[in-house]
Amino acid sequence: MSSTNRTVVVTGIGATTPLGGDATSTWEGLVAGKSGVRPLEQDWAADQAVRIAAQIAVEPTEVIPRPQARKLDRSAQFALIAAKEAWADAGFTETSADDGTVDADRVGAVIASGIGGVTTLLDQYDVLKDKGVRRVSPHTVPMLMPNGPSANVGLYVGARAGVHTPVSACASGAEAIGYAIEMIRTGRADVVVAGGTEAAIHPLPIAAFGNMMAMSKNNENPQAASRPYDTARDGFVLGEGAGVVVLESAEHAAARGARVYAEAVGQGISADGHDIVQPEPEGRGIAAALEHLLERTDLDPAEIVHVNAHATSTPAGDIAELKALRKVFGDDTDHMAVSGTKSMTGHLLGGAGGVETVATVLALYHRVAPPTINVDDLDPEAEANADVVRGEARKLPVEGRIAALNDSFGFGGHNVVLAFRTI
DSSP states (O other), X not given: OOXXXXXXXXXXXXXXXXXXXXXXXXXXXXXXXXXXXXXXXSGGGGGOSOOEEBOOXXXXXXXXXXXXXXXSOHHHHHHHHHHHHHHHHTTOOTTTTTTTSSOGGGEEEEEEOSSOSHHHHHHHHHHHHHHOGGGSOTTHHHHHOTTHHHHHHHHHHTOOXXXXXXXXXXXXXXXXXXXXXXXXXXXXXXXXXXXXXXXXXXXXXXXXHHXXXXXXXXXXXXXXXXXXXXXXXXXXXXXXEEEEEEEEEHHHHHHTXXXXXXXXXXXXXXXXXXXXXXXXXXOHXXXXXXXXXXXXXXXXXXXXXXXXXXXXXXXXXXXHHHHHHHXXXXXXXXXXXXXXXXXXXXXXXXXXXXXXXXXXXXXXXXXXXXXXXXXXXXXXXHHHHOEXXXXXXXXXXXSSOOEEEEEEEETTTEEEEEEEEOO
């Protein structure tokens, strides 16, 4: 079963985001240019400099039975909801690993989180301080573990080929999907459930990011706060949720007659080696990841018609990414429709790569690029380096094979670029 050149395809998608409780409603929100950002109404938010966030559209307890939810950190709840949707969308059931539909020894799970069970950790510490040792939940450790979401998804699908948890800040979700692609390509697995999740809307992360001057403080106009490429952008808006895909070898998918959304062409990875939080301003590390992708795959730059950009709405990061695209692809960037979907979902940190992979795959499948909203005054440097989709969604070419990129970058200088292509 060993191989180093197996074709990998996407056969299932799932999501729970600030725009909707599933992949369909999330996609509809993206195409419509809907913002998921709104004011924080929790009591603790009143003292914060940042009082807005992209909160989940459908609470997990509306989907997961409460007894089960009490044993899962919020990040694991999101991951499980998205994974269940993706698993079913791929044509599997909870018993597929038991009834012979799929070989559990050939199934993997790779679900990432940039922070993990931070809400459990902080909330249970408050319980310890305020109510004493005996009131701390016995489920605390499995809930706060960064690998908790991946472990619970692995248990749900019966994965025995490997369950993994990349932690690379805001590149984590994309790194998870890239890792999953390699698991299949190299013969370790036939089917892998992969993606990212995050649940960090809590007073400590909000305060910390706010004090770093990394987040927008546009509390008066929340839906306009996340504005990639606009000259008035002043930082990202924190989001929460999860995005998950089912990846499968093309042979395995064909043998069971599965519907295929797209080919997962591969990944490019690099590190900036520049700063713990600031991107390398000229995009050299990002360019290296793009070049790595081209070197390791048969991707033709002329095929690339769409880029789901990292585009967090920070002054430095947005432009560095576009400079990298121009550096590597030159004039080919003129036919790449660049979308900054964080303008609608906010920034899901470790969950961003998962949700944006779902968006990228659906953009290819439907041949439509979502808009970047809130761009009232396009930054001249952005205009000089890329074709940013603004205002309304844009149709992609309807003929021939087309490809798209999903970019994800994170604190620490992590760079991951994923490529997908129509079949």
